[in-house]
Amino acid sequence: MIEIDIEKENKAIAQEYKELLRISYQTLTAEDKKLIRKAFDVAVDAHKDQRRKSGEAYIFHPIAVAKIVASDIGLGATSIAAALMHDVVEDTPITVKDIEKMFNPKIAQLVEGLTKISLVQKDLNVSMQAENFRRMLLTLNDDVRVILIKIADRLHNMLTMDSMEDHKQVKLASETLYIYAPLAHRLGLYKIKNKLEDLGLKYTEPERYNSIVSKIRETKEEQDLYIKDISEVLQKALDEENVDYIIKGRPKSIYSINRKMLAQNVSFDEVYDKFALRIVYKSNPHDEKFLAWKIYSIVTDHYRPSPSRLRDWISSPKSTGYEALHITVMGPKGRWVEVQVRSERMDEIAEKGYAAHYKYKNGATEENGLDVWLNLLKEALENSEASAVDFVEDFKMNLYSKEIYIFTPKGEIKSLPKGATSLDFAFSIHSEIGIKTRGTRVNGKLVPLNYELKSGDQVEIITSPNQKPTINWLDYVTTSRAKNKIRNVLNENTKKIAEDGKELLTRKLKHLKVTLNEQSINELVNFFRLKTSLDLFYRVGVGSIDNQQLKDYAAQKSNTLINFFKNKIKRSHSTADEDIHKQVISSNYDMLVFGKTHDKLDYKLSSCCNPIPGDEVFGFVTINDGIKIHKKDCPNAISLQSNYAYRIMQAKWIDSTQQDFKATINIMGMDTLGLTNELTKVISNNMNVNIQSISLNGEAGIFKGQVSVIVPNITILKKLMDNIKKIDGIDKVTRVYKN
Numbered sequence: 001m002i003e004i005d006i007e008k009e010n011k012a013i014a015q016e017y018k019e020l021l022r023i024s025y026q027t028l029t030a031e032d033k034k035l036i037r038k039a040f041d042v043a044v045d046a047h048k049d050q051r052r053k054s055g056e057a058y059i060f061h062p063i064a065v066a067k068i069v070a071s072d073i074g075l076g077a078t079s080i081a082a083a084l085m086h087d088v089v090e091d092t093p094i095t096v097k098d099i100e101k102m103f104n105p106k107i108a109q110l111v112e113g114l115t116k117i118s119l120v121q122k123d124l125n126v127s128m129q130a131e132n133f134r135r136m137l138l139t140l141n142d143d144v145r146v147i148l149i150k151i152a153d154r155l156h157n158m159l160t161m162d163s164m165e166d167h168k169q170v171k172l173a174s175e176t177l178y179i180y181a182p183l184a185h186r187l188g189l190y191k192i193k194n195k196l197e198d199l200g201l202k203y204t205e206p207e208r209y210n211s212i213v214s215k216i217r218e219t220k221e222e223q224d225l226y227i228k229d230i231s232e233v234l235q236k237a238l239d240e241e242n243v244d245y246i247i248k249g250r251p252k253s254i255y256s257i258n259r260k261m262l263a264q265n266v267s268f269d270e271v272y273d274k275f276a277l278r279i280v281y282k283s284n285p286h287d288e289k290f291l292a293w294k295i296y297s298i299v300t301d302h303y304r305p306s307p308s309r310l311r312d313w314i315s316s317p318k319s320t321g322y323e324a325l326h327i328t329v330m331g332p333k334g335r336w337v338e339v340q341v342r343s344e345r346m347d348e349i350a351e352k353g354y355a356a357h358y359k360y361k362n363g364a365t366e367e368n369g370l371d372v373w374l375n376l377l378k379e380a381l382e383n384s385e386a387s388a389v390d391f392v393e394d395f396k397m398n399l400y401s402k403e404i405y406i407f408t409p410k411g412e413i414k415s416l417p418k419g420a421t422s423l424d425f426a427f428s429i430h431s432e433i434g435i436k437t438r439g440t441r442v443n444g445k446l447v448p449l450n451y452e453l454k455s456g457d458q459v460e461i462i463t464s465p466n467q468k469p470t471i472n473w474l475d476y477v478t479t480s481r482a483k484n485k486i487r488n489v490l491n492e493n494t495k496k497i498a499e500d501g502k503e504l505l506t507r508k509l510k511h512l513k514v515t516l517n518e519q520s521i522n523e524l525v526n527f528f529r530l531k532t533s534l535d536l537f538y539r540v541g542v543g544s545i546d547n548q549q550l551k552d553y554a555a556q557k558s559n560t561l562i563n564f565f566k567n568k569i570k571r572s573h574s575t576a577d578e579d580i581h582k583q584v585i586s587s588n589y590d591m592l593v594f595g596k597t598h599d600k601l602d603y604k605l606s607s608c609c610n611p612i613p614g615d616e617v618f619g620f621v622t623i624n625d626g627i628k629i630h631k632k633d634c635p636n637a638i639s640l641q642s643n644y645a646y647r648i649m650q651a652k653w654i655d656s657t658q659q660d661f662k663a664t665i666n667i668m669g670m671d672t673l674g675l676t677n678e679l680t681k682v683i684s685n686n687m688n689v690n691i692q693s694i695s696l697n698g699e700a701g702i703f704k705g706q707v708s709v710i711v712p713n714i715t716i717l718k719k720l721m722d723n724i725k726k727i728d729g730i731d732k733v734t735r736v737y738k739n
Contacts, residue, residue: 026074068152177642227249231249423440438467524536
């Protein structure tokens with residue numbers, strides 16, 4: 001047992017507290033310090049007998065969360081106090097009312113919001129994690145600071161979860177990538193977002209993470225020299241122009257490098273812009289824009305820019321409040337480098353997001369993009385009738401999507417998520433305009449309602465008082481605001497038609513000597529293979545269930561003997577189908593083992609990532625399709641592990657596997673004489689590999705091919721791919737995960 005030096009530990013706690021006050025972003029008054037001290041004393045006393053899994057005193061966790069809140073997020077004394085006490089109500093006898101008496105209603109409200117989130121995430125009666133997230137996000141209606149403190153809490157948990165069991169690490173990391181990193185992004189906390197993404201990757205895909213980290217370390221010295229060379233050139237030029245600035249060189253995040261490798265299907269060495277330079281300049285508000293473009297001119301005098309990769313977020317700031325010029329230039333040795341140009345004010349907003357935005361607001365009444373987004377979010381949360389998973393997926397799209405900038409006919413600018421349509425734009429102006437939209441003009445031309453907008457488009461909405469949304473409109477929009485409004489209108493219309501349909505059905509059944517009651521409604525729902533009574537009444541109301549169909553129901557109802565035989569025949573068919581289904585699954589019976597006890601269970605291989613023996617995999621228990629096997633780096637893995645953690649099963653391949661598997665590989669290179677013969681020879685010479693199909697073509701000196709092979713496991717496939725890479729002229733060999 002480890003002996004704890006209490007005196008040493010108390011000194012460390014006191015030191016952490018002093019550090020908390022020292023690093024606070026906002027200026028703390030004597031009253032603020034008194035409030036924080038009181039919260040600190042309450043937290044220390046409440047947690048005095050508790051320890052974390054690592055063995056350290058529990059109080060270090062709330063202090064660390066408070067430090068993130070104070071420094072990285074930049075909130076004030078009220079939030080720091082709430083962060084210090086964020087686990088007090090959940091883990092100790094102290095109640096929210098006690099905190100209100102000791103402090104004030106606002107701190108009590110923040111602590112209550114944080115407690116609700118923790119309880120939601122531990123609530124075993126909630127069937128899906130997505131529902132947890134929806135309920136968590138409802139706390140935004142109370143105070144956005146609840147979510148900001150929760151993000152700080154999640155960051156510290158991610159930084160300190162080495163002592164957790166592997167499956168819990170994967171669950172927390174998946175949740176973090178699924179919702180917390182996008183939230184941090186949307187609230188303008190880019191520094192925290194990068195940390196959360198990197199830590200998420202570290203635990204969901206440790207091999208990829210460690211590989212990139214080691215390669216960054218290997219190339220660090222070379223990268224530092226490269227950044228130094230560019231910095232010296234720019235420093236000299238900026239000094240000559242008397243610009244007051246600092247230059248920071250930084251590598252891109254591990255997560256973003258990994259994303260580029262996957263999106264562009266390239267290796268680490270082929271990712272060119274692995275680092276960025278940031279020029280942060282001092283300026284008064286009046287000269288900010290002028291100085292930014294002056295620095296742009298200086299940079300591009302020395303290094304040639306890529307016109308297609310200029311990003312001007314000073315003229316049109318992101319809705320998070322982010323402002324900067326991003327210039328991608330061709331540096332020495334023919335390598336692309338991103339240069340970010342920001343004023344000190346812009347840099348603070350980029351680092352602190354929400355808090356810095358309000359610091360610089362200076363009492364302005366004009367709504368900022370972040371305020372608009374928060375209001376839209378609250379509206380979506382209150383009105384959403386979608387399933388929890390659909391809601392969270394929509395919500396994520398609006399959190400993480402890139403923005404486009406659209407002009408109204410009067411020249412006002414609106415921001416929308418990339419992929420938004422002209423109908424989305426109508427709903428972004430006002431829901432009543434969206435509902436009455438009859439047509440849209442983009443840049444003076446009439447376009448369909450599902451026309452995908454591009455930055456710079458000018459959009460005019462044509463409305464009609466008689467226009468109503470149809471079910472097809474849900475396919476025409478991408479934003480959750482538009483979807484929710486359309487669903488609400490459709491639901492209202494459906495209910496009205498269903499009410500009329502119920503009356504009509506009562507009269508029609510009366511003629512057929514059938515009474516409309518609970519039993520007959522259930523029979524009708526089953527007879528027409530519908531889901532609910534509302535579906536039934538609606539279909540009668542719109543006329544899709546006619547008199548003849550109702551007569552068929554009445555005739556079937558009166559002949560129970562025929563009904564009995566029909567059901568028997570149905571049952572015999574379904575049993576036969578089940579037997580066939582079981583035979584198909586049973587051929588795969590002993591290839592995987594599940595859980596800690598290595599159980600052998602029936603399963604199916606998922607078609608979204610086509611796992612083969614040797615791949616790192618997990619099992620997912622579906623509702624209707626048994627256990628599905630996914631690769632750990634499957635595109636759907638993060639969503640499944642986050643939303644349905646309770647349905648994830650540990651799985652690994654066993655050595656007794658003898659069945660062959662199909663794998664497809666893409667090959668690219670220079671089209672040289674005899675390359676096809678060399679390629680087929682290499683594949684055929686590999687043991688246990690049969691070519692199922694091969695497609696090769698050459699154009700303008702470039703050779704491209706796709707080969708489907710039958711292999712027993714991942715080891716043979718990797719060996720085959722390595723041998724193909726050795727062929728003279730071959731540039732890239734990659735595996736295709738979806739056939």
